[in-house]
Amino acid sequence: QLWLVESGGGSVQDGGSLRLACLASGPASSHHAMAWYRQAPGKEREFVAGISGSGFSTYYADSVKGRFTISRDNAGNTVFLQMNTLRPEDTAVYYCNAGPRYSDYDPRFAESGFWGQGTQVTVSS
Numbered sequence: 001q002l003w004l005v006e007s008g009g010g011s012v013q014d015g016g017s018l019r020l021a022c023l024a025s026g027p028a029s030s031h032h033a034m035a036w037y038r039q040a041p042g043k044e045r046e047f048v049a050g051i052s053g054s055g056f057s058t059y060y061a062d063s064v065k066g067r068f069t070i071s072r073d074n075a076g077n078t079v080f081l082q083m084n085t086l087r088p089e090d091t092a093v094y095y096c097n098a099g100p101r102y103s104d105y106d107p108r109f110a111e112s113g114f115w116g117q118g119t120q121v122t123v124s125s
Contacts, residue, residue, distance in 0.1 A: 001026050001027070002024055002025075002026040002028075002029055002032065002098055002114040003024070003025045003026055003029075003114075004022055004023070004024055004096045004097075004098055004114055004115060004116035005022070005023050005025070005116055005117070006020060006021070006022050006094065006095065006096050006116045006117065006118060006119040007020070007021050007022075007023070007119060008020040008021050008119060009094060009119030009120045009121045010120075010121070010122070011122040011123075011124065012086055012121075012122070012123055012124075013123070013124055013125075014086065014087060014088060014123060014124065014125045015085055015086065015087075016086050016123070017082070017083060017084045017085075017086065018083045018086065018121060019080060019081070019082050019083070020036065020080065020081040020083065020094055020119060020121075021078055021079070021080050021081075022034065022036070022078065022079045022080075022081075022096030022116060023077060023078050024077050024078070024079075024098060025077070028101060029077050030075060030076035030077050030101070031053040031054065031076035031101050031102055032053055032076075032098040032099060032100065032101050032103075033050070033051070033052055033053045033098070033099040033100060033101075033103040033104060033105040033106070033109060034050065034051055034072070034079045034096060034097065034098045034099070034105065035047065035048070035049060035050035035051070035059075035070075035096075035097045035099075035105050035107075035109070035110075036048040036049050036050075036070065036079075036081045036094055036095070036096060036097075037094070037095045037096075037097055037110065038090075038092035038093065038094045038095070038121075039092055039093050039095070039118075040089075040091060040092040040093075043092075045095070045110075046061065047061055047107055047110070048060075048061055048064055048068065048081070048094070049061065049064060049068055049069075049070040049081060050070065050105030050107075051070045051071070051072055051079060051105060052103065052104045052105055053076070053100075053101055053102040053103050053104075054102065055071070055072045055076075057104055057105070058070050058071075059105060063089075064083075064090075067083065067084050067085045067086075068081060068082065068083050068084070069081070069082040069084075070082075079096065081094070083121070086121075086123045087123060088123045088124065088125045089123075090121060090123050091121060091122050091123050092120075092121060093118040093119065093120050093121075094118060094119050094120075094121055095115055095116055095117075095118045096115070096116040097109060097110055097113050097114070097115055097116075098113050098114045098115075099112075099113040
């Protein structure tokens with residue numbers, strides 16, 4: 001079993017920054033392949049960024065490339081999403097998703113992996 005807890009959401013102005021964190025806990029909680037997704041009201045959940053269990057490989061949606069950066073701590077339990085130059089269209093609930101340990105991230109993990117409860121990000125113009 002794996003528990004994921006997101007934090008760091010909030011409200012910012014257009015062009016502002018936020019840093020989200022996702023802490024994994026459980027019997028074997030380090031170095032899972034992990035990703036951030038988001039869901040805006042009335043829209044489907046969408047992939048934002050992913051990172052391999054080693055941290056060496058990262059993946060981004062085109063809409064956030066160059067603005068968002070995903071990373072993880074050395075212990076491998078926490079994944080961060082640094083969000084810069086935020087736009088109103090980034091407003092959504094952001095969720096953390098985890099797949100197997102020591103794996104590259106695969107979007108199929110969204111169907112079979114673990115999820116956090118989400119954190120709200122609101123960007124106002």
